[in-house]
Amino acid sequence: MNAPDRTPVAPAKIEFIDLKAQYAALRDEIARRMQAVLDHGQYIMGPEVKELEAALVAHSGAKHCITVASGTEALLISLMALDLKPGDEVVTTPFTFAATAETIVLLGGVPVWVDIEPDTCNIDTSKIEAAITSRTRAILPVSLYGQVADMDEINAIAARHGLPVIEDAAQSYGATYKGRRSGNLSTLACTSFFPSKPLGCYGDGGAIFTNDDALAQAAREIRVHGQSARYTHTRVGVGGRMDTLQCAIVLAKLGRLDWELERRRAIGARYHERLRGLDLRTLTVRPDRDSVWGQYTVRVKNRADVQAALAAAGVPTAVHYPKPLHRQPAYAHFGAGDACPASLAAADEVMSLPMSADLSDADFERVVQALAAAVGPRAT
């Protein structure tokens, strides 16, 4: 008889973001919505585009929603709608995904870095005013990890200097701030429907929100090559439409969105509670707002070791982001603000854990246990 195989069995890997479970729950509605598009055949600017925009106006509270090809395109078109010119400065944070600054630079603009608050990783509003010059044309805060930055304070600073504000809400669709939703808090806001976002499609997509009629009209024209009527190119634009099939998929997901957002908030709160005694730092959620946890991110020392231990236990992690933009080769020549020490420190420590509305209690427990074993209790 053969000896029994005693090779240790690797633990099943937890999904970092469980899109398969979400799809299983929505399969029929997604199929129905996609079939409707295939039947009518209007793949570009079909009826689902307007239907989604109307649904997102109702959900966000903003007056206008303009769907576009991605979150990056939303930022680019918003900056074009504001008529950003070469040499214009935009005050923003270096602790973000590259798209935030990339779109400024693509238009010849100059990102001016303002450091973050260490406990939320959002822009430190107390440092914004010192970064404003006569060349500043906009302020572009990021609602990082799903929590809105301090928009009232940012809007007040912007008003004192006559500047528009663009919220990069790529990670925060559905979050609330003083009872209002992310996307409806500033001159313009941009979200992303990248599949892993709190509201995602099955490819690329995004949306611009605004309460300003003229900016909405400009954004609508810019997304279709600057056309105000067919073959009347009133301004320079881009090919920036979101396709009808992706709009249909987001429409299918809307029926479950508020439940998903509640689950994300609840799982975030449970993570906070269960991780409290461990040798790591959870991020702060300010009392006047919530987070939809686009990423559930903590700060740990010896991150590489902790990640390796979690990986061995079947728990995937990610780093958002390992290097702030002022230290990235493509952006380093724009200076370093005041060197942004809080961004540099965060980049060394941040680690995102599995998070999605469909994270099961059993998997949640495995994440918590594996993390407790990896970091140990906090020294008192």
Ligand SMILES: Cc1ncc(COP(=O)(O)O)c(C=O)c1O
């Ligand atoms: C903060 C931030 N801004 C912008 C983007 C760009 O969105 P997209 O990937 O849809 O172009 C992302 C997406 O990763 C993001 O996280």
